[in-house]
Amino acid sequence: xxxxxxxxxxxxxxxxxxxxxxxxxxxxxxxxxxxxxxxxxxxxxxxxxxxxxxxxxxxxxxxxxxxxxxxxxxxxxxxxxxxxxxxxxxxxxxxxxxxxxxxxxxxxxxxxxxxxxxxxxxxxxxxxxxxxxxxxxxxxxxxxxxxxxxxxxxxxxxxxxxxxxxxxxxxxxxxxxxxxxxxxxxxxxxxxxxxxxxxx
Amino acid sequence: xxxxxxxxxxxxxxxxxxxxxxxxxxxxxxxxxxxxxxxxxxxxxxxxxxxxxxxxxxxxxxxxxxxxxxxxxxxxxxxxxxxxxxxxxxxxxxxxxxxxxxxxxxxxxxxxxxxxxxxxxxxxxxxxxxxxxxxxxxxxxxxxxxxxxxxxxxxxxxxxxxxxxxxxxxxxxxxxxxxxxxxxxxxxxxxxxxxxxxxxxxxxxxxxxxxxxxxxxxxxxxxxxxxxxxxxxxxxxxxxxxxxxxxxxxxxxxxxxxxxxxxxxxxxxxxxxxxxxxxxxxxxxxxxxxxxxxxxxxxxxxxxxxxxxxxxxxxxxxxxxxxxxxxxxxxxxxxxxxxxxxxxxxxxxxxxxxxxxxxxxxxxxxxxxxxxxxxxxxxxxxxxxxxxxxxxxxxxxxxxxxxxxxxxxxxxxxxxxxxxxxxxxxxxxxxxxxxxxxxxxxxxxxxxxxxxxxxxxxxxxxxxxxxxxxxxxxxxxxxxxxxxxxxxxxxxxxxxxxxxxxxxxxxxxxxxxxxxxxxxxxxxxxxxxxxxxxxx
Numbered sequence: 001x002x003x004x005x006x007x008x009x010x011x012x013x014x015x016x017x018x019x020x021x022x023x024x025x026x027x028x029x030x031x032x033x034x035x036x037x038x039x040x041x042x043x044x045x046x047x048x049x050x051x052x053x054x055x056x057x058x059x060x061x062x063x064x065x066x067x068x069x070x071x072x073x074x075x076x077x078x079x080x081x082x083x084x085x086x087x088x089x090x091x092x093x094x095x096x097x098x099x100x101x102x103x104x105x106x107x108x109x110x111x112x113x114x115x116x117x118x119x120x121x122x123x124x125x126x127x128x129x130x131x132x133x134x135x136x137x138x139x140x141x142x143x144x145x146x147x148x149x150x151x152x153x154x155x156x157x158x159x160x161x162x163x164x165x166x167x168x169x170x171x172x173x174x175x176x177x178x179x180x181x182x183x184x185x186x187x188x189x190x191x192x193x194x195x196x197x198x199x200x
Numbered sequence: 201x202x203x204x205x206x207x208x209x210x211x212x213x214x215x216x217x218x219x220x221x222x223x224x225x226x227x228x229x230x231x232x233x234x235x236x237x238x239x240x241x242x243x244x245x246x247x248x249x250x251x252x253x254x255x256x257x258x259x260x261x262x263x264x265x266x267x268x269x270x271x272x273x274x275x276x277x278x279x280x281x282x283x284x285x286x287x288x289x290x291x292x293x294x295x296x297x298x299x300x301x302x303x304x305x306x307x308x309x310x311x312x313x314x315x316x317x318x319x320x321x322x323x324x325x326x327x328x329x330x331x332x333x334x335x336x337x338x339x340x341x342x343x344x345x346x347x348x349x350x351x352x353x354x355x356x357x358x359x360x361x362x363x364x365x366x367x368x369x370x371x372x373x374x375x376x377x378x379x380x381x382x383x384x385x386x387x388x389x390x391x392x393x394x395x396x397x398x399x400x401x402x403x404x405x406x407x408x409x410x411x412x413x414x415x416x417x418x419x420x421x422x423x424x425x426x427x428x429x430x431x432x433x434x435x436x437x438x439x440x441x442x443x444x445x446x447x448x449x450x451x452x453x454x455x456x457x458x459x460x461x462x463x464x465x466x467x468x469x470x471x472x473x474x475x476x477x478x479x480x481x482x483x484x485x486x487x488x489x490x491x492x493x494x495x496x497x498x499x500x501x502x503x504x505x506x507x508x509x510x511x512x513x514x515x516x517x518x519x520x521x522x523x524x525x526x527x528x529x530x531x532x533x534x535x536x537x538x539x540x541x542x543x544x545x546x547x548x549x550x551x552x553x554x555x556x557x558x559x560x561x562x563x564x565x566x567x568x569x570x571x572x573x574x575x576x577x578x579x580x581x582x583x584x585x586x587x588x589x590x591x592x593x594x595x596x597x598x599x600x601x602x603x604x605x606x607x608x609x610x611x612x613x614x615x616x617x618x619x620x621x622x623x624x625x626x627x628x629x630x631x632x633x634x635x636x637x638x639x640x641x642x643x644x645x646x647x648x649x650x651x652x653x654x655x656x657x658x659x660x661x662x663x664x665x666x667x668x669x670x671x672x673x674x675x676x677x678x679x680x681x682x683x684x685x686x687x688x689x690x691x692x693x694x695x696x697x698x699x700x701x702x703x704x705x706x707x708x709x710x711x712x713x714x715x716x717x718x719x720x721x722x723x724x725x726x727x728x729x730x731x732x733x734x735x736x
Contacts, residue, residue: 025383029309032375036413043414043447047421047432050443058438128428132438135430139421 030178034185037147041189044143045196048136058131063200069120070198073113074190077148080109081187084155084180094170096162103159106183110152117145137197144193147186154179223318225310226714230317231296232612235605237317238288241279241324246674248276253636253670256663261653269653270338271355275327277341278359281459282366283324285597289462290408291317291373293604294401296612297469298377300705300712301395303386303721308379316372323365330358340651342448345422345433345441353426360419360426367412367419370458374408377401386721392486395703395727396479399486400465403493407454407461410497415451418444442507449500457496459593460560461489463600464531467553470600470607471535473701474550475542478728481534488527495524505573506580514573521571528564532557548622552603555630559595563588566641581651584644590637602629602680609684610698614710615691621683625676632672639665703727 057063087102126134158179161168168175219229220236251272255263264272295313299306307313330336337359339348348356381394381402422444424430431437433444472479479485501509501517509517535557544550566588570576579585602625609617639662644650648659655663697706705712707722726732 022384025308025379028383029312029375029379032378032409033371036371036375036409039410039413040417043417043450044421047418047443047447050446051432051440054443055438055440129430132431132440135424135432139424139430139432 024174026174027177027181030181034182038185038189041140041143041192044136044140045192048140048196051132051136055132057133061126061131061133063133065198066120066123067198069116070194073116073120074194076109076113076116077187077190080106080113081184083109084183088173088176088180091162091168091170091173091176096164096169099176100159100162103155103162107152107155107159110148110155114145114148114152117141140193140197144186144189147189151179151183151186154182223314225306225314227295227299227307227310227313228712228716230313231292231294233317234287234291234295234320235293237320237324238284238292241283242288243677244328245276245279245284246677248272248279250670250674252276253667255653256655257667259655259657259660259663264653266653267335267338270340270351270651271331271336273651274337274340274359275331278327278337278363279324280593281341281455282363283320283327285459285593285601286366286370286455287320288601289459289466289597290370290377290401290404291320293397293466293608294373294377294462296608297395297397297705298380298401299384300708300716301398301703301727302381302384303389303704303723304380304384305715305717305721307376308384309376312372313376316369316376319365319369319372323362323369326358326365327362330355330362333358342452343419343422344448345425345444346435348422349425349434357423357426360423364416364419367416370408371412371416374405374412377405378409381405386723388723392483393725393727395465396468396482396485397462397465399489400461400468403489404458404461406493407458407496411451411454411458414447418447418451442504445504445507446501449503450497453500453503454496456592457492459597461492463556463597464489466600466604467535467556468531469703470549470553470603471538472728472730473607473699473703474545474547474553475539476545476730477538477542478726478730478732479534480537480540481530482728484530485534488530491527492524495520495527499524499571502571502576505576518571518573522568525564525568532561532564547606547619548617548626549603549606551623551626552599552606552629555626556596556599556603559591559599559633563591563595566591579644581649582644583640583648583650586650587637587640587644590633590640594637595633599629599633602626605684607699608705609687610694611705611710611712613688613691614694615687616694616698617687617691618683621679625680625683628672628676628679632669632674632676635669636666636673637669639663639669702729 052063083102083106087099087106090096090099090102121138126137128135128138158168158176160166161175162173219226220233224230224233251264252269255261255269255272261269295307327336334354335352337343337348337355338351339356343356343359381398385391385394421430421432425432425434425439429437431439433439433441435441468479468485499517499521501513502521505514505517539554566584570579570585570588606617606622609615643659643662643666646659648655648663694710696708696710698710699706702724704722704724704727707724708717
């Protein structure tokens with residue numbers, strides 16, 4: 001048996017210690033998940049754009065939407081990305097208390113976004129089943145709103161874990177980084193959504 | 201026998217077989233969990249196929265009601281694709297082999313891996329259970345609206361939920377494979393030194409991560425149409441059914457590659473071992489896989505040439521689809537060149553692997569034919585498509601799965617499968633398969649539509665031949681099942697490396713210890729170095 005293994009192709013024992021433990025690639029995994037999540041949005045966007053290009057607008061319908069509230073919403077989310085970034089920086093600097101303040105501000109911005117979007121839903125002249133365009137509008141904004149809601153929950157969990165003596169601190173902060181990556185992703189999707197659904 | 205490979209043979213861990221029913225995070229346990237679960241659903245899907253062929257043995261509808269026939273064909277397709285082929289060729293062999301191939305002790309995310317597996321049994325039971333709660337889905341595995349909106353809603357919703365679970369499992373698995381292959385490689389192991397199956401799994405996982413979420417989104421929209429009466433895909437409500445087809449095939453064409461690329465990888469592992477030659481054209485194999493991944497994402501509308509697609513779209517998708525023949529042809533000729541002049545061992549693994557090459561090239565040729573718009577319009581929705589598809593997924597992938605079981609069974613159990621029974625299994629499968637699906641080419645060209653339980657009496661003879669072939673395929677599972685159970689207890693003890701293979705999974709004991717290697721992982725620079733280096 002020995003003779004069948006080319007000696008140069010197999011080396012034993014030359015790397016002892018190298019393989020014990022490996023880098024942390026949980027963020028890499030999360031990034032792949034967000035690629036997949038982004039493809040779900042891409043499918044919805046493709047459907048929306050195709051519907052708009054191919055299917056006639058129902059009588060009395062309009063692609064025009066009130067822009068004031070969504071614009072404020074866009075600003076809220078973009079600002080919340082920066083506040084989250086500040087929170088992460090404060091944690092790395094070792095100031096857990098300041099970090100938690102910035103996290104709470106981020107939660108407040110996210111919650112304001114959700115409240116504002118609920119207000120928009122109730123003031124719109126169409127419902128989920130009014131027509132194809134209305135259905136797709138609620139599908140896209142609702143799916144994104146679900147992401148924002150989950151993000152707010154995640155930040156609250158991270159906020160709790162970052163308390164003095166919690167599992168997140170300046171040395172160990174994967175949870176915070178993961179929530180931050182996710183939050184930037186949700187923010188980025190909104191900017192695309194705003195461009196396609198509201199401005200186009 | 202194994203003095204250098206495993207200087208200190210490891211006494212096998214005395215864990216009970218219960219760990220196979222537990223939330224184990226060992227990639228080898230999870231791999232076998234996928235394999236056994238998948239095979240159970242293969243038998244379920246096989247019984248359903250048997251019911252289809254029984255019904256089609258006569259031109260009139262005399263065995264199943266029309267609704268029952270629709271349910272059976274829907275369940276057959278869904279079970280075979282989502283619960284047998286995809287989990288086994290990706291989940292089972294991928295989980296078992298990829299950590300060995302990258303020189304790791306487990307997958308990158310072991311717990312996520314277990315979660316992904318344990319999403320499958322509930323999804324499968326749910327799917328089968330839909331028979332008993334008001335009838336299963338009747339709209340085929342494609343669930344095209346408006347048909348899927350008018351058939352009974354309960355079965356369709358259970359189907360959607362089940363496929364969402366299976367798709368989620370598949371995505372989590374894909375993320376795990378990409379992270380394992382790109383990030384968990386043993387230090388010093390270069391990408392171009394990886395066994396070909398790793399490349400196949402990398403390509404497959406990229407397709408999974410990019411395309412499966414689109415299917416999930418589409419099915420969520422379909423569920424909204426059924427539950428909330430939105431009209432996304434319902435022309436009666438101002439919606440657009442063709443958009444469903446685009447989104448569905450954006451996943452489901454890559455899904456064909458999700459089912460067949462791993463089989464390409466597995467057969468690329470098996471042929472060099474039993475031909476005692478290096479894999480021919482390693483680099484071209486790698487680039488062919490990457491080319492297939494890219495092209496596989498931009499050919500979906502060739503399923504829709506009769507859906508009112510505009511001429512420019514037909515032209516683009518015909519050309520793009522025809523191009524896939526180039527990388528696929530490269531792989532085909534590389535396999536032939538690997539065999540050429542080799543010291544070929546004729547055993548069950550090799551018989552199934554070589555039959556794969558034959559079957560697959562037939563399915564590939566009909567695939568190129570189907571890419572041509574005039575021909576496609578002639579045979580669209582006929583048995584020609586059924587024949588083409590089964591030559592790819594059964595003649596291609598399932599043959600490779602059987603080949604792989606014969607090849608890696610000694611690795612899983614430390615015992616060999618019985619060769620005469622294996623040969624019998626092969627002969628029954630090969631003859632049965634070709635008898636079952638060969639005549640369907642003729643039926644399709646002559647105009648027999650698929651998914652209909654009645655047909656013109658002129659098609660009777662060919663349908664009966666096909667049904668006899670299906671019977672042979674059903675019988676062929678008996679020697680296989682007996683072999684697998686018998687050999688687990690009474691099979692010849694294989695030793696650690698019965699095939700004298702060079703890939704890393706064989707450079708440890710069989711079955712391997714919990715963390716794969718007693719010492720450090722071996723550094724394998726030439727996984728196919730047969731005859732390249734003078735024996736020490």
